[in-house]
Amino acid sequence: MNIKRIISIELLKLPVMSNYIILGILLFLDFAFSFLFFYQFSSSASESDSFMDVGRQILNTQASFGGMLICIFIILNVGGEYKNGTLSKNLIDGFSREDFYVGKFFVMLFCVLFALIVGVVSLTIGSLALGKWNDFLHLMDVTFVINFFIQLFYNGIFALFLIFLFKKVAISLVLYFVWGVFENILTGIQYVYFKTQEIDSTFRLDEYLPRSSIEVVLNSTEYIHPSSIVITGIYILLFLLIPYFSFLKSDIKS
Numbered sequence: 001m002n003i004k005r006i007i008s009i010e011l012l013k014l015p016v017m018s019n020y021i022i023l024g025i026l027l028f029l030d031f032a033f034s035f036l037f038f039y040q041f042s043s044s045a046s047e048s049d050s051f052m053d054v055g056r057q058i059l060n061t062q063a064s065f066g067g068m069l070i071c072i073f074i075i076l077n078v079g080g081e082y083k084n085g086t087l088s089k090n091l092i093d094g095f096s097r098e099d100f101y102v103g104k105f106f107v108m109l110f111c112v113l114f115a116l117i118v119g120v121v122s123l124t125i126g127s128l129a130l131g132k133w134n135d136f137l138h139l140m141d142v143t144f145v146i147n148f149f150i151q152l153f154y155n156g157i158f159a160l161f162l163i164f165l166f167k168k169v170a171i172s173l174v175l176y177f178v179w180g181v182f183e184n185i186l187t188g189i190q191y192v193y194f195k196t197q198e199i200d201s202t203f204r205l206d207e208y209l210p211r212s213s214i215e216v217v218l219n220s221t222e223y224i225h226p227s228s229i230v231i232t233g234i235y236i237l238l239f240l241l242i243p244y245f246s247f248l249k250s251d252i253k254s
Contacts (some may be wrong), residue, residue, distance in 0.1 A: 055127070067154070097247055
């Protein structure tokens, strides 16, 4: 089945109440956080160039909760296909498993692009309201936009990884939140141990953990070691390929 047909079928499945609720939450939080940050900025005695910091804070915040909502959306979307039996119906109606997986990947990509556009629009409105258009243009360089996109995309493929591997909505959602907490605990233990033992080491555990490695690469203002990029790239491939090949051979029942 061609890509255009796959995408058109997937788009027909999206208008359901749960998706509208997630969309509403995304829009509300995006514009609410932008308003709060910009209101604080306009009410303070900040220097004019601090608009750059405010803009970065807004987009980083949007990337965090936007990525979380994308994960929830993807997990509910794919999990619902298992639970409601529409996956089986799709296969009977001529979808192959490859078509189904590709369709969900494009749905995830659509969500990422939508969240990116909403974030940029909210920042655009705020910059125009404050008369900071030139600062906004300077802020929105190619690198910054790409980083924003990658952060959202990484969350999306992580959600695909969880739901296609475990099939259950509840398990996937719990693992998504617990996984992040677990990694934070591990990196916290390393930090406390190195500090109490006065160990001076360049080794960073978060560079090797699935959820944390992307943050190290995107948020580092210092030189990024090539190994960090390689590790993150490997995780991206694993998040895409493991669920794909697992789905090709697994039982389609939840």
